Every structure is written in structure tokens, then in C-alpha cells.
């Protein structure tokens with residue numbers, strides 16, 4: 001098509017996980033969503049923002065999401081000038097590439113992790129270098145000095161679920177000439193996080209999302225913590241009204257209800273440990289997880305067969321055809337009842 005950039009016309013595009021139509025009775029364990037609803041304070045805040053006639057929607061939202069930067073800054077121990085809010089963490093990942101990597105310049109990530117970085121880089125005409133993992137879950141062949149513009153480190157890793165230690169992330173950051181972006185989409189379910197490195201190392205950025213740990217995938221809310229100079233650059237690039245009014249109301253209420261949040265996290269972590277033990281009892285190899293999902297290799301090493309058996313029983317999990325991953329499944333941690341039903345199905349499938 002002659003109207004298109006040739007690289008855009010030929011690029012594959014990202015394929016998100018399958019989302020069945022609302023109302024279908026699947027047990028949905030394929031997108032790492034939270035099985036619990038968001039805090040009741042979130043619903044109340046959205047309704048209050050909407051009012052009885054929706055009149056507030058006539059007016060543009062706060063362009064800077066200033067109040068949310070204060071709330072998030074207080075929560076994580078940073079001045080608001082170190083915080084930017086995003087329309088899903090995907091938006092801020094995109095804008096980091098736009099801010100740092102020009103056409104023909106390089107970014108890197110670890111495979112397997114979040115392959116959306118590749119699509120975002122391709123749109124910018126940036127090149128992508130891929131690092132593998134060692135058996136001990138370190139980055140394979142990472143140079144003493146990595147000269148690319150950004151190194152994206154998904155930690156905890158998806159789909160495997162292990163987390164890199166803060167010491168190791170610091171070591172990697174010190175070997176990067178460009179930014180190290182710690183994509184902490186799952187960190188609220190983990191034991192450690194890399195926030196202290198944002199203060200300690202000039203080149204570390206942390207991204208977070210409210211999609212998983214705050215049960216708000218449907219609202220599209222994320223954020224980044226970084227040095228004010230980086231935040232200022234990201235502010236120039238983003239859509240100026242990137243968070244709508246309802247999203248801003250929801251975000252503030254969610255971040256402020258830490259008691260509800262902690263209770264949800266505790267339940268997911270408890271269910272994760274229980275489910276991992278049960279799966280091991282069925283002969284699966286389960287990678288110890290720091291996320292709200294587990295990656296586990298089936299006893300016969302045929303992930304596809306078990307995926308199909310579960311799908312027939314209306315249980316959706318994630319199977320990847322990549323040879324590194326095809327022997328296993330990535331299973332989101334749902335409620336205890338959902339995981340019991342999943343185990344019953346797995347025993348039937350054998």
C-alpha cells in the first residue's frame with residue numbers, strides 16, 4: 001500500500017492474549033488479571049466523578065494528573081516530580097522508546113519476557129537486540145558495557161515468574177550506557193522491588209501498572225518513577241490528556257485504599273503457593289513465582305495438549321508455541337475455587 005511506511009506495512013504487530021466476549025462462562029487464567037474486584041472505594045470514586053448526569057465529562061481532565069502524582073509519590077517515597085502517570089504502563093514504555101531511541105538506534109530486552117517492547121521499537125524504526133537467560137536466570141552474554149539506548153528488564157519475569165535480585169539489577173544498570181527500565185508490572189506480588197535504584201543510579205527507571213495488582217486492567221492505568229529530567233521529557237511526548245476523568249478518579253481511590261490492596265495481594269500470594277504445591281504433587285515442574293501466575297511444565301512436556309483439554313472444559317490458560325515455552329503453560333492465579341476447579345480438570349486430563 002503506497003500510503004504506508006514500508007516498515008509499518010511489513011511489520012507483524014503485537015497479538016494480545018485471547019479475550020473471550022464478556023458474559024462467557026470461562027474461568028479466565030490467561031491474561032494475568034486479578035480475580036478480585038477493585039476496591040469498593042474505586043467504584044464510589046468513579047460514580048462520584050460521573051455524578052447523576054455526567055456533566056463533569058464535558059470538561060477536560062487534569063492534563064498532568066497532578067493529584068495522582070502526589071498520591072503515588074507519597075506511596076512510593078518520591079517527590080511528585082519523579083512520577084508520571086500513564087494510560088496503562090504500555091503508554092509509558094512506548095514513550096520511553098520515543099524519548100530515547102531514534103531511528104536505527106538500539107534497544108534490548110530479554111527473551112522470553114514481554115515482546116511488546118519489540119513492536120514499540122519497530123514503530124520507531126529502532127533496532128532490537130535480544131538477550132537470552134542462563135539456567136540460573138541471569139541475562140546470558142550481557143556485555144561489560146552495553147551501548148544500546150534502553151535495556152528493558154521485566155522483573156518479575158513473565159512468563160517464568162522469577163524475579164531478578166535488586167543487587168543484580170544494579171549490576172546490570174551499571175553496565176548500561178543507556179537506561180535500564182525495570183518493568184515491574186508484577187512486583188506487587190513479589191518480595192523485592194527496584195525503587196531504591198531509581199534514587200541510586202542515574203539511569204534506572206521503574207514502570208508499574210494498576211492492571212494486575214489493583215484489579216484495574218479495564219481502566220488502563222500505569223506509572224513510571226524516574227529522575228525529574230526523564231519525567232520532564234516523557235511529559236513533552238505523552239498525549240496531554242492521557243488519563244481520562246474516570247481513570248484519574250479510579251486511580252486515586254485505588255492507591256489510597258492500601259488495606260484492601262494488601263488483602264488482595266495476600267490472598268493471591270497464598271493461593272499461588274498452595275496451587276504450586278498441588279501442581280508439583282501432580283508431577284508438574286513449577287518455577288517458583290513472584291508474580292500472580294505460575295509457569296509450569298506438564299508431566300509429559302506437551303503444553304498444547306493440556307491447554308486444549310483445559311479449553312474444552314472452559315478454562316483458559318496461556319500456551320506459547322515458542323520452543324522454550326511450549327512444554328509448559330502460564331497459568332494466572334485466580335480465586336482458590338477457580339484453582340481447585342483447574343486442578344480437578346488437570347487430574348481428568350491426566
Ligand SMILES: *Cc1c(COP(=O)(O)O)cnc(C)c1O
Nearest residue numbers: 088089090114185209211221222
Ligand atoms: C501487563 C503488562 C504490561 C502492561 O500493563 P498495562 O498497564 O496494562 O499497559 C507491561 N509489562 C508487562 C510485563 C506486563 O505483564
